[in-house]
Amino acid sequence: MIGAELFPHGIARYAIGGALIGGGVAFIYLSTGIIAGASTFLESTLSYVSSVPRFNRGSYVASRDWRVVFTLGIVLGAAVYAVGWQGGAWTTDVQWWRLLGGGILVGVGTRLGKGCTSGHGVCGVGSMSRTSLVNVATFMAIAIGTAQLVQALGVTP
Amino acid sequence: MSRRGAAFYLSVLVGGLIFGFGLAYSHMARPEIVLDFLQFEDLGLLFVMGGAAVVSGTTFAVATRLRGRAPLTGEEYVRRLKSFDRNVVAGGAIFGVGWGVSGICPGAAYASVGIGNWPILWAIGGMFLGAYAQGLLRSQLTDASAGPTAAD
Numbered sequence: 065m066i067g068a069e070l071f072p073h074g075i076a077r078y079a080i081g082g083a084l085i086g087g088g089v090a091f092i093y094l095s096t097g098i099i100a101g102a103s104t105f106l107e108s109t110l111s112y113v114s115s116v117p118r119f120n121r122g123s124y125v126a127s128r129d130w131r132v133v134f135t136l137g138i139v140l141g142a143a144v145y146a147v148g149w150q151g152g153a154w155t156t157d158v159q160w161w162r163l164l165g166g167g168i169l170v171g172v173g174t175r176l177g178k179g180c181t182s183g184h185g186v187c188g189v190g191s192m193s194r195t196s197l198v199n200v201a202t203f204m205a206i207a208i209g210t211a212q213l214v215q216a217l218g219v220t221p
Numbered sequence: 222m223s224r225r226g227a228a229f230y231l232s233v234l235v236g237g238l239i240f241g242f243g244l245a246y247s248h249m250a251r252p253e254i255v256l257d258f259l260q261f262e263d264l265g266l267l268f269v270m271g272g273a274a275v276v277s278g279t280t281f282a283v284a285t286r287l288r289g290r291a292p293l294t295g296e297e298y299v300r301r302l303k304s305f306d307r308n309v310v311a312g313g314a315i316f317g318v319g320w321g322v323s324g325i326c327p328g329a330a331y332a333s334v335g336i337g338n339w340p341i342l343w344a345i346g347g348m349f350l351g352a353y354a355q356g357l358l359r360s361q362l363t364d365a366s367a368g369p370t371a372a373d
Contacts, residue, residue: 075268080243080246081247082273085244085272086275086280089236089276090280092233095293096232096291097290097299099281100237102327103327103328106327114356116356118357134233155338156340162323163341166318169318170325170347172352173318174312177311180316181329186273190276191300198309203314204317206316207259211256212259
C-alpha cells in the first residue's frame with residue numbers, strides 16, 4: 065500500500081497536532097490581534113541583555129514580554145503532553161554537533177529571512193502572503209536537499 | 222500602544238500551551254520526525270504544517286472580513302504580510318540548511334524542552350548564537366553606512 069509506505073505512522077497524530085498548532089495561533093489572534101511567530105523571541109529576548117541596536121528596536125522591546133510568555137506556554141503545553149501522553153521524558157539521538165551547528169544556521173536564517181516555520185510557514189502561508197510562500201518554498205527545497213545529503217554521507221542520526 | 226493586563230498575558234499563555242501541546246502531539250518537537258520527512262521516509266509532517274496553516278488561515282480570513290477588533294487589545298485584525306526582498310530568499314536558504322542538518326526549528330525546539338529533550342538545548346543555544354551574530358553584524362553594517370538605513 066502506497067499510503068502505508070509514505071505514512072508509516074498514519075496521518076491522525078500529524079493532522080490533529082497541526083490543527084492544534086493552528087488553534088493556538090488562532091486563540092492568540094482572536095483575543096489580541098497578534099500574529100505570533102516563534103523565532104522573533106530569539107532576538108527580542110536578547111534585548112534584555114544586549115545593547116545592540118538591532119535587538120532594541122521598538123517593535124522588539126514592545127513585544128519581548130509577551131514573547132517570553134508565549135514561549136513558556138509552548139514549553140508547558142509540550143510538558144503536559146509528555147506527562148499525560150508520552151509517559152515521561154523523551155530524548156533525541158540526533159548528535160549534538162548537528163543540533164548546535166544546525167541551530168546556529170536556523171538562528172541566522174530565520175532572522176534574516178523574517179520568519180520561521182511558524183511565522184512564514186503557518187501564519188504567512190495562512191495569510192496567502194507571497195513573501196512567505198517564496199520563503200517556505202526556499203527553505204523546504206534546501207532542507208530536503210541538505211538532509212538527504214547528510215544522510216548520503218552516512219551520518220545517522 | 223495597547224493595554225496589556227493579566228487577561229492579555231493569560232491569553233498568550235493559553236495560546237502558547239495549545240501551540241506547544243500541538244507540536245508535541247504531532248511529534249514535530251522530535252528532530253527525528255522532521256528528518257524522516259525531509260528524507261521522504263514519513264510525509265506526515267505535511268499534515269502538521271498544512272493543518273496548522275488551514276486553521277490559522279481560516280481564522281485570519283473570517284476575522285479580517287468581519288472587521289471587528291480584538292477584545293483584549295482593541296487591535297484591528299490584519300493578515301501577516303511582510304515585504305519581499307532578497308533577504309527573504311537568502312534567509313530562507315540558510316534556515317533550510319540549518320533545518321536539514323538539525324531537524325529542528327524555533328517553535329519545535331521550545332516544545333522539545335517541554336517533552337524532556339534536554340539535548341535540544343544545544344540547538345536553542347545555537348539559535349541564540351546565530352540570532353546574536355546576525356543582529357550584531359547587521360547593526361554594525363547599518364552604523365557604517367551613511368544615513369538612516371532601514372533595519373530590514
